[in-house]
Amino acid sequence: MAAACERLIPADESSGAAAAGAADYIDGLLGAFRFDPPHVWAGGPFSGRAGGEASFSDFTPLDPMDELAWRTRIEGSRGRVEREWNGPVTGLQERYEDGIAALGADFAGLGSADQDARLDAVPEFRSLLYEHACEAMYGPPEYGGNRHLAGWRSIGFEGDVQPRGWSDDEVSEP
Amino acid sequence: MNPSSHDADAVIVGSGPGGATAADVLTAAGWSVIVLEKGRNHLLDLEPPYELKGDFSNDEIKFTRRHFLGPDPLLEPRAFRRSDADGDHLLLGEVNNLPSGVGGGAVHADAKMPRFRELDFRLLSERGPIDGADLDDWPLDYAELEPCYAEAERLVGVAGEAGVNPYESWRSGPYPMAPGPDMYGAILSAEAATRMGYHPYRAPTGINTTDYDGRPSCNNCGFCGQYGCPIHAKGDAVASLRRALRSGRCEIRPRAMATEVVLDEAGRRARAVRYLDAVGDGHEVTAAHVVLAGGAFETPRLLLRGGIANSSGLVGRYLMFHFQTYVAASFPFSLHPNRGRTVTHHHDDFVAPNAEDLAAARQAGLPWFSGGTVEHGGGTGPITEALNCPPGPLHKELMRSSMLRDRLWVFTMQGEDMPQAVNRVDLHPSARDVHGLPAGRVTYSPHRHEIAASAYWGPKLEAIHIEAGASWTATTTSPPTDRDSAGAMGWAPVSRHVMGTCRMGTDPRTSVVDAHGRFHDVENMICADSSVFVTSSGYNPTLTIVALAIRASRALAGIQPERRAG
Numbered sequence: 001m002a003a004a005c006e007r008l009i010p011a012d013e014s015s016g017a018a019a020a021g022a023a024d025y026i027d028g029l030l031g032a033f034r035f036d037p038p039h040v041w042a043g044g045p046f047s048g049r050a051g052g053e054a055s056f057s058d059f060t061p062l063d064p065m066d067e068l069a070w071r072t073r074i075e076g077s078r079g080r081v082e083r084e085w086n087g088p089v090t091g092l093q094e095r096y097e098d099g100i101a102a103l104g105a106d107f108a109g110l111g112s113a114d115q116d117a118r119l120d121a122v123p124e125f126r127s128l129l130y131e132h133a134c135e136a137m138y139g140p141p142e143y144g145g146n147r148h149l150a151g152w153r154s155i156g157f158e159g160d161v162q163p164r165g166w167s168d169d170e171v172s173e174p
Numbered sequence: 175m176n177p178s179s180h181d182a183d184a185v186i187v188g189s190g191p192g193g194a195t196a197a198d199v200l201t202a203a204g205w206s207v208i209v210l211e212k213g214r215n216h217l218l219d220l221e222p223p224y225e226l227k228g229d230f231s232n233d234e235i236k237f238t239r240r241h242f243l244g245p246d247p248l249l250e251p252r253a254f255r256r257s258d259a260d261g262d263h264l265l266l267g268e269v270n271n272l273p274s275g276v277g278g279g280a281v282h283a284d285a286k287m288p289r290f291r292e293l294d295f296r297l298l299s300e301r302g303p304i305d306g307a308d309l310d311d312w313p314l315d316y317a318e319l320e321p322c323y324a325e326a327e328r329l330v331g332v333a334g335e336a337g338v339n340p341y342e343s344w345r346s347g348p349y350p351m352a353p354g355p356d357m358y359g360a361i362l363s364a365e366a367a368t369r370m371g372y373h374p375y376r377a378p379t380g381i382n383t384t385d386y387d388g389r390p391s392c393n394n395c396g397f398c399g400q401y402g403c404p405i406h407a408k409g410d411a412v413a414s415l416r417r418a419l420r421s422g423r424c425e426i427r428p429r430a431m432a433t434e435v436v437l438d439e440a441g442r443r444a445r446a447v448r449y450l451d452a453v454g455d456g457h458e459v460t461a462a463h464v465v466l467a468g469g470a471f472e473t474p475r476l477l478l479r480g481g482i483a484n485s486s487g488l489v490g491r492y493l494m495f496h497f498q499t500y501v502a503a504s505f506p507f508s509l510h511p512n513r514g515r516t517v518t519h520h521h522d523d524f525v526a527p528n529a530e531d532l533a534a535a536r537q538a539g540l541p542w543f544s545g546g547t548v549e550h551g552g553g554t555g556p557i558t559e560a561l562n563c564p565p566g567p568l569h570k571e572l573m574r575s576s577m578l579r580d581r582l583w584v585f586t587m588q589g590e591d592m593p594q595a596v597n598r599v600d601l602h603p604s605a606r607d608v609h610g611l612p613a614g615r616v617t618y619s620p621h622r623h624e625i626a627a628s629a630y631w632g633p634k635l636e637a638i639h640i641e642a643g644a645s646w647t648a649t650t651t652s653p654p655t656d657r658d659s660a661g662a663m664g665w666a667p668v669s670r671h672v673m674g675t676c677r678m679g680t681d682p683r684t685s686v687v688d689a690h691g692r693f694h695d696v697e698n699m700i701c702a703d704s705s706v707f708v709t710s711s712g713y714n715p716t717l718t719i720v721a722l723a724i725r726a727s728r729a730l731a732g733i734q735p736e737r738r739a740g
Contacts, residue, residue, distance in 0.1 A: 007565075007566075008565035008566070008569070009560075009565065009569050009570065010566070010567060010569070010570070011570075012567075012570045012571065014570060014574075016570070040240060041233075041236045041240060041242055042231065042233055042235070042236055043228075043229075043231070044228050044229045044230050044231030044233070044404060045228040045229070045230060045231050045404035045405070046231070046404070047231070047232075055228065056231065056233070060229060063214060063429065063452055064452050064453055065214070065246075065249060065429060065452050065608070066214070066246075068249070068608065069241075069246040069248045069249050069608075072248055073248055085606050085607070085608050085609075085610060086251060086605060086606055086607075086613075089248070130561075130565050131561065133565075134557050134560035134561050135235055135239055135557055137560065138234070138555075138556035138557045138559075138560055138573075139233075139234055139235040139239075139557055140233050140234075140235060143235055151556070152556070154570060154573070154574065155556060155573045155574050155576060156574070156576075156580070157512070157556050157580075158512070159232070160231065160232030160233065160395075160397070161232060161395050161396070162231070162232050162393070162395050162397075162404045162405065163393065163404070163405065164393070165392075165393025165394050165395045166393070166394040166395065166396065166513040166514070167394070168354075168355035168394070169355075170394070170510075170513055171355040171356070171357055171358065171394045171513045171514040172355050172356050172357070172358055172361060173358065174358060174507070174508075
């Protein structure tokens with residue numbers, strides 16, 4: 001998984017998706033319900049990076065409706081009536097299992113051209129993987145990616161800034 | 175009121191700008207209210223002292239990728255099709271998902287709060303008909319609504335600058351607060367627009383620029399549009415809901431999905447609203463009055479399920495969005511649009527077509543056309559930017575150069591959308607939500623007015639960007655103008671400005687509610703959301719929703735006094 005993410009967002013002079021923790025991010029999403037509260041929504045209001053008490057790591061509890069939605073999205077409906085109000089749902093876990101299998105156990109050892117060919121052969125999975133690699137690279141690190149703020153630093157993005165915010169001059173000046 | 179025979183004097187369906195305002199006005203009049211909100215509560219504690227919750231944050235994953243503000247499209251799928259020719263639907267899932275939760279759609283917005291113009295209320299009389307468009311005048315005029323606009327600005331807390339926009343209608347007083355700091359990109363685009371003869375001004379915005387109503391001044395964090403405010407510097411709908419709760423006469427029930435308005439035996443009065451709670455158990459709230467404020471998508475969905483208030487057959491029809499023209503430009507230097515309120519300037523020149531504009535309209539086969547207010551803004555986050563950059567070896571380089579975020583500036587024209595009876599919300603024949611209720615469905619195609627107006631004004635906006643120093647520009651629209659392509663933004667309108675599905679008017683044969691939002695068919699029930707709009711204007715709808723909700727709620731309660739926020 002890390003190798004596939006790295007192929008989509010490769011390192012250059014700065015870290016790529018693998019070093020930024022894309023695999024941990026995806027693992028965190030697929031395994032969100034290993035934690036209590038589940039690791040779906042980071043807490044608020046502040047991370048502590050710009051002042052205030054750090055609370056992003058205290059994930060927001062899900063209520064029963066949230067849990068139904070996210071278990072269905074991650075685990076799939078698996079034939080359970082209470083998850084199939086609109087028909088069967090294939091979960092992210094199954095999509096990843098199938099996608100990784102299609103890339104092949106030897107994927108990490110292949111050359112770039114062969115890796116691209118394998119990814120191009122599964123366009124829907126490639127698209128899913130890219131979405132998650134982008135989230136991992138440039139989202140808050142509490143979700144498991146953006147390790148050591150590698151993603152934000154590589155593009156000069158300051159990230160979350162509450163409660164410090166920006167001064168009026170910082171808003172209006174070049 | 176004597177609530178002894180009811181659970182409350184009024185039950186309010188929806189806690190967004192309209193429902194929150196109704197709760198505020200009615201509790202101030204001494205009424206007891208119960209607010210049913212189908213979404214979850216991330217806004218404020220519902221027990222004294224009603225502290226603001228700390229759930230909102232500067233978190234792009236939570237707010238833009240994981241449906242934190244709801245509705246979750248798995249639980250509540252919506253359908254879209256352009257016309258009957260698309261079959262049951264073209265899309266099913268995430269369609270125009272205006273947030274669902276305590277505070278409603280207000281929570282996510284970057285809080286632009288312009289008023290409509292005098293002309294907007296009598297568009298048919300002033301500008302005349304257009305073939306294929308079901309234009310009409312509103313049954314009230316600007317002068318009748320102006321005191322409510324002024325009160326809405328005080329209740330929400332709007333910062334703005336009166337007297338500098340030549341296209342604004344008259345006002346009875348100044349804005350409650352002065353504008354906030356100008357974003358750097360907006361300074362450049364406003365100066366360029368001025369040089370080209372346009373009239374940009376500081377946008378009226380429901381975000382504090384000083385401590386107001388017990389909430390702090392905005393600190394310019396930049397996570398504004400699409401995000402809940404971590405420090406509650408946005409006034410809508412926090413201010414109204416908190417005042418209502420503090421009255422001791424308001425109860426808010428989150429995760430309460432209204433399923434039915436129950437009428438009396440004669441079918442002329444509402445006596446209760448039924449709802450399902452978070453675990454699917456059914457409840458009934460009895461009330462002397464009912465206020466529907468679920469928004470222009472959910473209100474007709476509720477009415478159509480029960481087949482009530484629809485003797486006209488018009489519930490759900492005349493659905494309007496703003497036809498949005500996005501004109502993006504990349505500059506050869508940083509604009510840091512991640513700092514500030516997302517949008518700090520507008521210009522309105524395109525809502526008032528001049529002789530040259532009207533000649534272009536006639537050339538396009540229309541008697542006239544009108545654009546909309548133009549927002550000068552930026553503020554995309556890096557995940558959104560990354561998803562618009564290609565994967566592979568160039569990805570990091572493109573992200574560092576950031577032509578799609580840090581160097582990007584965007585004009586968004588909120589184009590006036592013609593009302594058409596064929597554009598509508600109805601019930602999907604087979605798709606269901608998590609409660610087993612029929613999914614709502616949008617059937618919508620733009621009128622050629624919107625397409626012609628966008629095609630005419632888009633290049634003018636590109637020219638302003640070039641004047642400001644842009645390296646390149648690109649224009650797209652939502653919905654797309656090409657019927658054969660979904661375009662860059664998908665088939666369905668992405669605008670969260672949804673209007674017109676319970677049209678206001680004096681004739682019960684041609685409208686659903688009267689000039690005070692009261693349903694023609696149900697005498698003790700009002701609508702307090704944008705369903706009642708007769709036309710869309712070219713302006714963000716929220717302040718008009720609040721003003722109309724003040725007027726409708728006062729009429730319901732038989733009260734007239736004005737009061738100030740605080």
